[in-house]
Amino acid sequence: MVVKPLDLETIFVQYFAGSMEIFIGLTFVLVLYLSAKYRMPNSALIIMIAFYSMLLIGLKAPTGLAIALLICIFIGVGWLGAKLWKY
DSSP states (O other), rough: OOOTTOOHHIIIIIIIIIHHHHHHHHHHHHHHHHHHHHHHOHHHHHHHHHHHHHHHHHTTTHHHHHHHHHHHHHHEEEHHHHHHHHH
């Protein structure tokens, strides 16, 4: 079986991780590790996870990812509402 060099979905999902669920878990762990290493604020991390979830939903990822995206959106809206309520 010949794999094209830029077929990243086949390389990372099928060969590296084994399935889409494991790949998503590994990439979220990588994002969390990098955000902790570089001391990223929580608000920036939530925005990154929300954008990454939207990207993966476009790749037909599992529906549990949509729930994670909704949680990120609710946290962001709640944070924004708390900031606006304060003023």
